[in-house]
Amino acid sequence: MPTIDDVSIINSNTAEAKPVDSGLARVICSDSLCGSKNLTVYRRTVSEDRTFEPEAGDDYHLVYVMAASKGGSISYNGETHPAEEGAGTLLVPRETAVFEAAGSDLELLHMVTPKPPAAIEEGMSGGPGYFFNRQTLRPLSDASGGRVRRFCAESSVILLDGSRLTSTNAIQAGEMHYREGGSSPYHQHVGTDANPDGAAHCYMTFKGQGIVEVGDTSQELEPGTLVYFPPGVPHRLRAHNGSLDYFEIQAWRSFQTNILSEEKLGLRWYYEPEMPDAERVEWNQS
Numbered sequence: 001m002p003t004i005d006d007v008s009i010i011n012s013n014t015a016e017a018k019p020v021d022s023g024l025a026r027v028i029c030s031d032s033l034c035g036s037k038n039l040t041v042y043r044r045t046v047s048e049d050r051t052f053e054p055e056a057g058d059d060y061h062l063v064y065v066m067a068a069s070k071g072g073s074i075s076y077n078g079e080t081h082p083a084e085e086g087a088g089t090l091l092v093p094r095e096t097a098v099f100e101a102a103g104s105d106l107e108l109l110h111m112v113t114p115k116p117p118a119a120i121e122e123g124m125s126g127g128p129g130y131f132f133n134r135q136t137l138r139p140l141s142d143a144s145g146g147r148v149r150r151f152c153a154e155s156s157v158i159l160l161d162g163s164r165l166t167s168t169n170a171i172q173a174g175e176m177h178y179r180e181g182g183s184s185p186y187h188q189h190v191g192t193d194a195n196p197d198g199a200a201h202c203y204m205t206f207k208g209q210g211i212v213e214v215g216d217t218s219q220e221l222e223p224g225t226l227v228y229f230p231p232g233v234p235h236r237l238r239a240h241n242g243s244l245d246y247f248e249i250q251a252w253r254s255f256q257t258n259i260l261s262e263e264k265l266g267l268r269w270y271y272e273p274e275m276p277d278a279e280r281v282e283w284n285q286s
Contacts, residue, residue: 004212023050076129124169154166157283178243194254200252212235
């Protein structure tokens with residue numbers, strides 16, 4: 001039977017911090033660290049009055065602001081935006097951005113994944129990238145009402161103007177909020193014909209406490225904890241002692257989810273309506 005020992009739990013607060021030109025960089029998920037084949041995750045501190053300038057090269061980069069600086073900014077595609085909490089950029093190959101810390105340090109979550117095979121990208125253009133913040137992303141609620149999420153990258157999410165949020169299956173990633181008592185079903189992610197080895201999958205907790213369960217074993221999670229799940233390992237995440245905020249990542253976005261518990265909520269999610277009396281529209285995940 002799988003146990004909590006089958007997953008990797010990394011405390012980003014105590015992970016080795018290496019000095020870099022922009023400030024500090026901590027590797028918190030990689031092949032050598034936890035067996036993640038298609039995903040490397042960094043926690044970066046951009047020091048006051050310095051910049052972090054990711055260059056995507058041949059890969060896809062998602063950079064997300066965990067904690068804003070007082071006057072920080074994000075420059076992308078000729079425009080400059082406030083580097084507020086929840087903002088960031090998806091960079092497709094050859095794109096660049098500049099994250100500037102002003103007035104205080106800037107805390108970033110930085111994800112890198114290689115270009116996926118053609119079978120995974122079938123029907124996708126692969127780009128362009130984009131800037132996002134909490135105003136541009138559509139919130140979704142699950143059928144139980146206990147969970148709310150905002151995808152920063154997800155090819156099946158449709159924006160209000162009818163366009164696709166993300167034009168690549170390189171990565172699925174976004175914010176997740178569990179209200180007090182909120183929980184995922186007990187589930188597992190497995191591979192597909194296009195991606196038989198399965199996706200690299202992890203959680204990164206930000207605020208509040210959680211409990212991750214694997215089989216009959218569990219582990220409490222403090223803010224700043226990354227949990228990596230190898231493909232096929234069943235798991236459940238619960239909010240503990242209040243609400244929980246975390247970031248969820250899958251790379252590449254080609255996997256199958258199997259619900260192993262009996263909760264009716266399962267995988268059903270709904271776009272939160274723009275108007276109070278509007279009918280909810282279910283998110284079509286295909």
